[in-house]
Amino acid sequence: MDDGLVLNLALDEPTSAGRQASRAKKGGRWTERAAAKRVAKRKAGPEASATQTDRETTERPAKRPRTSAQEKDSRAPPSAKRSRDVELAEDEDEGRATVRVPRIQNQIISSLFTSNPKVGPLETQGRTRPLGRPSNAPLADSSTFSGLGLDPLIIAHLSSKMNILKPTSIQRAALPALLDTDDGPPRDVFIQSQTGSGKTLSFLLPIIQDLLPLSSLSYIDRSVGTLAIIIAPTRELAKQISDVLEALLNLRLRPSDELPDDTDSAPRLTRWLVSGLLTGGSTRTHEKARLRKGVPILVSTPGRLLDHLQNTSSFNVGKCRWLVLDEADRLMELGFEESIQGILRGLDGRRKLALQAVQEGKSSEVGGWDWERQRRTILCSATIREDVQKLAGTTLKDPIIIKATEADTDLLSPSDTTRGGDSLATAGRTQQFTPPSQLSQKYVVVPLKLRLVTLVALLRSLLSSRSKRGMKVIVFLSCTDSVDFHWHLLGGTSMDAGADAAADASSPSGAEDSEGDIDSDASTAHRPHQIQTKSSAGNFGARSPLLPDTSIFRLHGSLPLQTRLASLRGFSSVPSSKQPKANSPTSSVLLCTSVASRGLDLPLVRAVIQYDLPTEGGATEYVHRVGRTARVGKGGEAWSIIEPSEVEWVKWVEGKMRGDEGTATERKDAEERSPVQLQAVAVETVLRNGFGGKGSEYEERATDVQLSFERWVLKDKRNADFARKAFRSHMRAYATHPSNEKHIFHIRHLHLGHLAKAFALREAPTAATAGPKAPGKRKLSKQKSGASVTQKKKAFGGDEDTDVAVAERRMEKAVRDQGRLTKKGGKMVSSGVAEFQVAGGYDLERLAQGMRT
Numbered sequence: 129m130d131d132g133l134v135l136n137l138a139l140d141e142p143t144s145a146g147r148q149a150s151r152a153k154k155g156g157r158w159t160e161r162a163a164a165k166r167v168a169k170r171k172a173g174p175e176a177s178a179t180q181t182d183r184e185t186t187e188r189p190a191k192r193p194r195t196s197a198q199e200k201d202s203r204a205p206p207s208a209k210r211s212r213d214v215e216l217a218e219d220e221d222e223g224r225a226t227v228r229v230p231r232i233q234n235q236i237i238s239s240l241f242t243s244n245p246k247v248g249p250l251e252t253q254g255r256t257r258p259l260g261r262p263s264n265a266p267l268a269d270s271s272t273f274s275g276l277g278l279d280p281l282i283i284a285h286l287s288s289k290m291n292i293l294k295p296t297s298i299q300r301a302a303l304p305a306l307l308d309t310d311d312g313p314p315r316d317v318f319i320q321s322q323t324g325s326g327k328t329l330s331f332l333l334p335i336i337q338d339l340l341p342l343s344s345l346s347y348i349d350r351s352v353g354t355l356a357i358i359i360a361p362t363r364e365l366a367k368q369i370s371d372v373l374e375a376l377l378n379l380r381l382r383p384s385d386e387l388p389d390d391t392d393s394a395p396r397l398t399r400w401l402v403s404g405l406l407t408g409g410s411t412r413t414h415e416k417a418r419l420r421k422g423v424p425i426l427v428s429t430p431g432r433l434l435d436h437l438q439n440t441s442s443f444n445v446g447k448c449r450w451l452v453l454d455e456a457d458r459l460m461e462l463g464f465e466e467s468i469q470g471i472l473r474g475l476d477g478r479r480k481l482a483l484q485a486v487q488e489g490k491s492s493e494v495g496g497w498d499w500e501r502q503r504r505t506i507l508c509s510a511t512i513r514e515d516v517q518k519l520a521g522t523t524l525k526d527p528i529i530i531k532a533t534e535a536d537t538d539l540l541s542p543s544d545t546t547r548g549g550d551s552l553a554t555a556g557r558t559q560q561f562t563p564p565s566q567l568s569q570k571y572v573v574v575p576l577k578l579r580l581v582t583l584v585a586l587l588r589s590l591l592s593s594r595s596k597r598g599m600k601v602i603v604f605l606s607c608t609d610s611v612d613f614h615w616h617l618l619g620g621t622s623m624d625a626g627a628d629a630a631a632d633a634s635s636p637s638g639a640e641d642s643e644g645d646i647d648s649d650a651s652t653a654h655r656p657h658q659i660q661t662k663s664s665a666g667n668f669g670a671r672s673p674l675l676p677d678t679s680i681f682r683l684h685g686s687l688p689l690q691t692r693l694a695s696l697r698g699f700s701s702v703p704s705s706k707q708p709k710a711n712s713p714t715s716s717v718l719l720c721t722s723v724a725s726r727g728l729d730l731p732l733v734r735a736v737i738q739y740d741l742p743t744e745g746g747a748t749e750y751v752h753r754v755g756r757t758a759r760v761g762k763g764g765e766a767w768s769i770i771e772p773s774e775v776e777w778v779k780w781v782e783g784k785m786r787g788d789e790g791t792a793t794e795r796k797d798a799e800e801r802s803p804v805q806l807q808a809v810a811v812e813t814v815l816r817n818g819f820g821g822k823g824s825e826y827e828e829r830a831t832d833v834q835l836s837f838e839r840w841v842l843k844d845k846r847n848a849d850f851a852r853k854a855f856r857s858h859m860r861a862y863a864t865h866p867s868n869e870k871h872i873f874h875i876r877h878l879h880l881g882h883l884a885k886a887f888a889l890r891e892a893p894t895a896a897t898a899g900p901k902a903p904g905k906r907k908l909s910k911q912k913s914g915a916s917v918t919q920k921k922k923a924f925g926g927d928e929d930t931d932v933a934v935a936e937r938r939m940e941k942a943v944r945d946q947g948r949l950t951k952k953g954g955k956m957v958s959s960g961v962a963e964f965q966v967a968g969g970y971d972l973e974r975l976a977q978g979m980r981t
């Protein structure tokens with residue numbers, strides 16, 4: 129099937145000087161040719177030299193002998209063909225994407241496939257284990273929600289409105305413990321389970337079941353105040369929990385068999401059970417007004433909740449019965465420990481005051497409230513790390529520990545839970561945090577220069593698979609600047625010189641967005657392949673001719689909340705209908721930072737690509753990220769792109785996931801017990817699948833795609849700024865890998881020139897450009913950064929839960945610490961420079977540090 133895209137790529141018209149330079153010397157050694165070019169350039173003057181630099185690659189010349197086809201191309205007369213057609217098509221037989229590129233003539237051949245470090249033999253061949261049965265799926269045995277004690281009304285609602293019929297293993301383990309109120313006073317609970325196993329319902333269902341009977345109290349209405357609070361670390365997560373809660377609260381008064389035909393007219397059982405969301409997305413005044421009216425179930429981020437506890441006198445929270453801390457390990461990572469302690473103090477203080485007022489008869493509260501009943505706290509976490517144990521120690525009293533990982537599922541009976549304070553530490557020592565067993569985990573070792581084209585190839589092959597309709601892929605990148613750059617790059621590269629020119633004319637620098645808001649001005653509508661506005665993608669999606677029928681979205685913490693939510697909505701809602709209109713996207717890609725790694729439940733994500741491995745959180749973060757796919761028993765693929773110097777990471781992450789930190793025998797045992805394995809795929813295979821063609825034709829096609837990216841960077845200063853900023857921020861992020869990962873990830877191992885290619889740059893931004901700026905520029909940048917802080921504050925509603933700001937602070941500290949750690953006697957200590965590295969490690973270190981602005 130043809131994509132229907134024929135793209136004209138025109139090469140820059142060589143100047144006469146350039147032609148002289150290229151004609152000056154043909155054949156022979158590259159050093160002789162380069163010397164001849166230099167002479168010709170000097171003769172032609174500075175203007176020609178600048179033009180020529182644009183077209184030259186900054187790579188070291190190829191050591192590999194040229195192919196005959198390349199020789200022929202480079203010998204072609206300059207007047208021959210200056211443009212070529214590139215067809216993006218799909219190979220119908222094989223169901224994979226193909227880029228058809230006719231012979232490229234008169235082109236300076238990029239050295240994309242030369243001077244790359246050797247990639248060793250692929251270890252996985254022949255020892256790939258079959259995937260396990262789904263470990264987070266609804267149970268196939270005789271377990272039922274009814275058997276777990278759930279109210280028939282809720283069960284009916286789950287099956288008829290939410291298509292949830294059977295419990296998952298964590299729900300089977302958690303519901304009896306949380307629904308059971310006969311067995312003494314309610315106990316606090318610690319829940320740990322795999323990604324995508326349905327943890328949210330395991331705490332929401334008991335809360336609703338507990339509050340439902342209050343509906344029969346004659347005086348009950350929302351002015352009763354807040355009875356349950358759920359705290360989530362990010363706004364997206366809070367919004368998601370709030371959405372599930374809303375869906376559950378649509379319960380009706382009577383069971384469905386008693387309802388009249390017109391069910392919509394039946395009164396809602398939960399009319400008074402209003403839910404509310406506090407994330408700093410709206411003004412404080414607005415939030416205060418809602419709180420004054422009463423919000424029985426509240427979902428919030430920590431900072432905003434603390435703020436209202438401290439400053440909103442009408443926040444009626446004295447009767448709060450439930451407190452849930454979701455994603456506790458993330459809450460700790462983002463530095464919310466103090467806020468949570470403040471929240472606990474606030475809740476206790478308000479409860480005391482409310483009770484005192486009732487006792488002194490000063491309150492207008494109606495009597496009959498069970499003040500004896502203590503607040504119950506639930507803490508959900510993926511891991512039982514030390515910091516989580518610490519949080520549990522200060523927030524939970526004698527908790528019940530409920531685990532339902534794959535291994536535990538077989539071992540635990542439905543009510544098999546652990547009791548006692550000590551057991552949390554024991555559980556922490558023995559816990560494993562593994563991805564769902566049905567997830568297919570793969571990795572590709574990719575030389576730095578090939579990263580960008582490999583990403584495109586991988587996306588193309590995933591999106592072109594037979595079942596591509598509704599295909600959703602998440603790509604994780606190291607930092608916000610890299611997300612922005614790749615999003616603009618994919619959305620902006622037209623591979624059509626004519627279109628580029630038109631876009632140039634209509635797109636003055638900065639015409640688009642500064643903080644992620646898409647320019648929906650009609651003047652941009654004619655720009656082919658440029659950012660599509662709300663009309664086509666229905667939201668904030670970009671389109672690229674390289675990824676046909678696909679909308680590309682981005683998500684990171686520096687985008688305004690509305691943009692972030694719109695991106696998530698857009699990504700999730702493609703395709704918008706079962707019969708999408710011609711030209712409307714059928715697949716979607718989300719480029720994001722780790723902000724999307726935790727808890728987000730985006731429907732039907734088929735694959736997760738970790739283009740950059742996590743710089744924080746190690747194996748745990750890896751598992752969270754891959755957990756965005758293969759949810760509730762569905763299949764999924766996880767791809768990790770690793771650099772040749774990072775190969776050791778594979779064994780490292782496999783070991784961490786198995787929890788085999790001990791002796792060789794213990795490790796072997798752990799491997800037998802829990803076989804976690806990443807399967808290697810050769811980069812050539814990915815490129816061939818993505819770009820198609822016979823033999824090594826994919827190399828030419830990949831080169832062509834790379835050139836179009838580089839051309840996009842060159843054509844506009846703003847584009848070049850995006851690329852350079854992304855390069856620098858990526859380096860800065862890379863430098864923040866913790867010291868126990870430095871043997872794998874160290875900026876000294878990176879070849880700057882090769883890394884530049886991965887950002888479509890022909891040369892690495894120099895340390896000088898990253899250093900002190902000219903006075904005028906400095907002022908500008910100061911103003912900018914001031915504005916960005918204000919913007920951030922505004923975007924986050926003054927809330928302190930700016931995970932980005934926190935992460936940035938930590939990142940800077942880590943870079944500083946790293947500088948200290950690696951210095952010995954005033955000199956940086958080499959950590960083993962790879963054989964392919966040209967630049968010295970010290971320069972890289974300085975560059976990374978110099979880039980801290």
Ligand SMILES: Nc1ncnc2c1ncn2[C@@H]1O[C@H](COP(=O)(O)OP(=O)(O)OP(=O)(O)O)[C@@H](O)[C@H]1O
Pocket residue numbers: 266291292293294295296299321322323324325326327328329726727728729755759760
């Ligand atoms: N019993 C069930 N049967 C079918 N689907 C379910 C069931 N329970 C939950 N789900 C669905 O599974 C998806 C994942 O649930 P949820 O987000 O609660 O998982 P999670 O364990 O919190 O994942 P993570 O650790 O990634 O946050 C949701 O779309 C939810 O509606």
